[in-house]
Amino acid sequence: MKVRELGEFALIDFIAGVLGRPVREDLVLGIGDDASAWRPQGLLEVGTIDAMVEGVHFTFEHTTWRDLGWKCLAINVSDIAAMGARPRFALVSLNLPGETEVESVGDLYRGMLELAGPSDVDICGGNVSSAPVVMVDVVVIGEAPGKLLERSTALPGELIAVTGYLGQAAAGLRMLKSGRTASEETSAALRRAHLRPHPRIAEGRVLVEEGVGAAIDVSDGLLGDLGHITRASGVGARLSASDLPVHPAVKAAFPGDSLALALSGGEDYELLFTASPDAVERVRKRVSCPVTVIGEVTRGDPGEVMVVGEDGNALQPGRFGWEHFRSP
Amino acid sequence: MKVRELGEFALIDFIAGVLGRPVREDLVLGIGDDASAWRPQGLLEVGTIDAMVEGVHFTFEHTTWRDLGWKCLAINVSDIAAMGARPRFALVSLNLPGETEVESVGDLYRGMLELAGPSDVDICGGNVSSAPVVMVDVVVIGEAPGKLLERSTALPGELIAVTGYLGQAAAGLRMLKSGRTASEETSAALRRAHLRPHPRIAEGRVLVEEGVGAAIDVSDGLLGDLGHITRASGVGARLSASDLPVHPAVKAAFPGDSLALALSGGEDYELLFTASPDAVERVRKRVSCPVTVIGEVTRGDPGEVMVVGEDGNALQPGRFGWEHFRSP
Numbered sequence: 001m002k003v004r005e006l007g008e009f010a011l012i013d014f015i016a017g018v019l020g021r022p023v024r025e026d027l028v029l030g031i032g033d034d035a036s037a038w039r040p041q042g043l044l045e046v047g048t049i050d051a052m053v054e055g056v057h058f059t060f061e062h063t064t065w066r067d068l069g070w071k072c073l074a075i076n077v078s079d080i081a082a083m084g085a086r087p088r089f090a091l092v093s094l095n096l097p098g099e100t101e102v103e104s105v106g107d108l109y110r111g112m113l114e115l116a117g118p119s120d121v122d123i124c125g126g127n128v129s130s131a132p133v134v135m136v137d138v139v140v141i142g143e144a145p146g147k148l149l150e151r152s153t154a155l156p157g158e159l160i161a162v163t164g165y166l167g168q169a170a171a172g173l174r175m176l177k178s179g180r181t182a183s184e185e186t187s188a189a190l191r192r193a194h195l196r197p198h199p200r201i202a203e204g205r206v207l208v209e210e211g212v213g214a215a216i217d218v219s220d221g222l223l224g225d226l227g228h229i230t231r232a233s234g235v236g237a238r239l240s241a242s243d244l245p246v247h248p249a250v251k252a253a254f255p256g257d258s259l260a261l262a263l264s265g266g267e268d269y270e271l272l273f274t275a276s277p278d279a280v281e282r283v284r285k286r287v288s289c290p291v292t293v294i295g296e297v298t299r300g301d302p303g304e305v306m307v308v309g310e311d312g313n314a315l316q317p318g319r320f321g322w323e324h325f326r327s328p
Numbered sequence: 329m330k331v332r333e334l335g336e337f338a339l340i341d342f343i344a345g346v347l348g349r350p351v352r353e354d355l356v357l358g359i360g361d362d363a364s365a366w367r368p369q370g371l372l373e374v375g376t377i378d379a380m381v382e383g384v385h386f387t388f389e390h391t392t393w394r395d396l397g398w399k400c401l402a403i404n405v406s407d408i409a410a411m412g413a414r415p416r417f418a419l420v421s422l423n424l425p426g427e428t429e430v431e432s433v434g435d436l437y438r439g440m441l442e443l444a445g446p447s448d449v450d451i452c453g454g455n456v457s458s459a460p461v462v463m464v465d466v467v468v469i470g471e472a473p474g475k476l477l478e479r480s481t482a483l484p485g486e487l488i489a490v491t492g493y494l495g496q497a498a499a500g501l502r503m504l505k506s507g508r509t510a511s512e513e514t515s516a517a518l519r520r521a522h523l524r525p526h527p528r529i530a531e532g533r534v535l536v537e538e539g540v541g542a543a544i545d546v547s548d549g550l551l552g553d554l555g556h557i558t559r560a561s562g563v564g565a566r567l568s569a570s571d572l573p574v575h576p577a578v579k580a581a582f583p584g585d586s587l588a589l590a591l592s593g594g595e596d597y598e599l600l601f602t603a604s605p606d607a608v609e610r611v612r613k614r615v616s617c618p619v620t621v622i623g624e625v626t627r628g629d630p631g632e633v634m635v636v637g638e639d640g641n642a643l644q645p646g647r648f649g650w651e652h653f654r655s656p
Contacts, residue, residue: 004426045373049419049467051457091377093421093465098332124375127465131381137421137455137465139377 046142048079054134062176065104067195069111072136075219077119078199078269080142082217084149084208087201090116090123091139095131108136119201149208149215149273154233158213158274160295163203163287165247166222168193170265171254182253189249197269203287204271210282212275213297221266226305229274236300239307241315245292263307374470376407382461390504393432395523397439400464403547405447406527406597408470410545412477412536415529418444418451419467423459436464447529477536477543477601482561486541486602488623491531491615493575494550496521498593499582510581517577525597531615532599538610540603541625549594554633557602564628567635569643573620591635 052058052072063071073090080087092112094105109123116123121140172194174180175187182190200217207215214233216225222244230237246262254261274297275283284291300306307315380386380400391399401418408415420440422433437451444451449468500522502508503515510518528545535543542561544553550572558565574590582589602625603611612619628634635643 001430002427006430047375047417047419047453047467047469049421049453049465050455051421051423051465053423053457053459055460056458089375091375091467093377093379095379095381095463099330102329102334125377127378129379129381130384131379131461131463132383133460135423135459135463137377137379139375139419139467141375141469
């Protein structure tokens with residue numbers, strides 16, 4: 001069997017099966033969530049790694065080195081934020097062709113620093129190596145005071161909510177690829193959403209402090225990421241299509257596809273979470289971004305995500321999020 | 329300027345310059361050593377990342393997936409050992425073509441587990457992604473009770489010593505590539521040395537406990553790695569060629585090249601360190617592998633490494649260790 005045939009998430013399950021149970025008692029959370037966590041003498045530390053590969057996650061046709069630097073750190077900081085932890089340290093493995101300009105590498109790290117500074121993250125190590133294409137692997141280690149936001153703790157009856165807007169990153173990518181035009185403001189907003197996502201660090205801390213149920217960052221797409229929560233928690237979910245906070249620029253640029261982009265686009269790096277109505281209200285009062293209730297956790301088949309349209313009927317989404325290896 | 333023109337180590341210096349000074353007070357050791365270390369509430373944690381890229385570090389002509397798994401973990405565990413720390417957790421970023429067999433991925437992780445178990449390491453997370461060739465990035469997080477083995481702390485007058493033997497991994501690679509024959513025992517020993525290096529975890533702990541000066545693991549080659557120590561410490565070094573513990577199988581298989589392989593071969597993952605004669609003796613009594621004095625730290629030009637032959641004259645080594653991007 002090929003990896004391509006298995007798909008990314010089944011491959012991760014397969015790896016978890018090969019590894020078996022953890023041997024250390026101080027491992028708090030291993031494979032299967034946004035990041036891994038361990039307990040060094042009473043304090044929780046959280047670590048995550050994620051890659052950006054040329055030709056797979058980005059091309060230099062649309063992405064500058066500086067954008068690449070920002071984004072390869074941002075996607076990892078977002079995983080830490082989705083655990084309710086504070087990012088602290090980053091290690092960078094930089095694999096690239098020898099023909100690469102040194103200044104490009106400088107720009108890459110400058111892009112990282114633009115996010116690292118305000119996020120209070122030290123890029124404190126790493127490795128460089130030659131490779132046939134540019135591949136950047138970034139590790140971020142974070143800390144949490146004791147509690148984490150996990151994927152497996154959603155309960156039937158909880159509301160499903162999301163920070164910020166949806167669909168903008170995928171719309172930005174589509175705009176960059178197609179060369180399609182929109183107003184200058186709309187185009188800039190969508191490009192920026194794709195190239196420079198802002199991890200929700202402060203919001204993640206608020207979520208864990210207010211005792212929300214489960215949480216994840218929207219990287220694979222709303223449906224894919226909600227599927228991760230429902231499968232891990234053994235619950236179902238019902239979303240209301242008309243309640244989705246589709247970004248206004250997405251509606252302006254792709255009016256016919258805006259719902260599909262919001263459901264399956266991915267890479268918005270907003271926080272998707274489940275919580276009691278009271279907890280959602282408390283969160284809403286404490287964060288500066290919009291918090292929108294988009295559905296509820298149900299006793300449906302574990303992993304099932306139903307999307308209800310304005311007419312009350314279930315939609316048939318074609319494609320559920322982004323998976324490496326698997327073809328649509 | 330191209331990365332290829334700058335070379336790996338100057339590129340790392342360049343990156344460190346771009347990053348500037350650390351912003352966090354609890355960062356103990358950042359870029360420039362085998363691993364990075366930080367202090368979570370009084371305990372030292374140590375993190376490192378290293379890559380293995382198909383066609384650069386290995387080919388499947390000579391390396392099985394299981395060997396690859398062992399080695400990509402071993403090279404990182406060795407960095408932790410070279411800090412005098414204990415390895416604890418590993419994160420794996422696995423980038424590979426969709427055509428890869430799932431069972432191959434299983435073998436990769438099984439190879440990691442063969443080393444992870446006896447090393448008390450949990451492979452506790454990671455990421456998978458598609459890529460044009462196989463690229464594995466492994467992070468290892470370790471802990472140390474308070475002191476570390478650094479590169480920058482060698483003092484003139486200290487002896488230079490090394491654990492185990494030298495040259496065997498490079499000889500194994502040469503044997504695999506050339507198809508050259510030797511006795512079955514010799515061939516097997518050399519192949520194993522290249523494919524299955526054993527990190528010196530227990531020895532690293534002894535080194536730090538016995539107060540040695542500086543230490544590093546032999547990954548780039550004896551001369552290259554000693555050059556890292558002498559440059560970081562602002563000292564010179566004199567090696568005695570006839571004292572080098574060249575592996576017997578290297579002498580048997582490549583009698584004419586055994587000194588060159590021991591000096592520049594790399595990937596033996598032995599520990600190279602500087603220490604007072606008393607400290608070397610104390611270390612020797614506590615470890616089960618050979619510990620050989622091979623030279624001394626001098627007040628020579630910072631970074632200078634002189635190799636003295638049996639006739640008392642300095643040798644002219646052609647090539648100093650392995651650097652990515654730079655052509656010989």
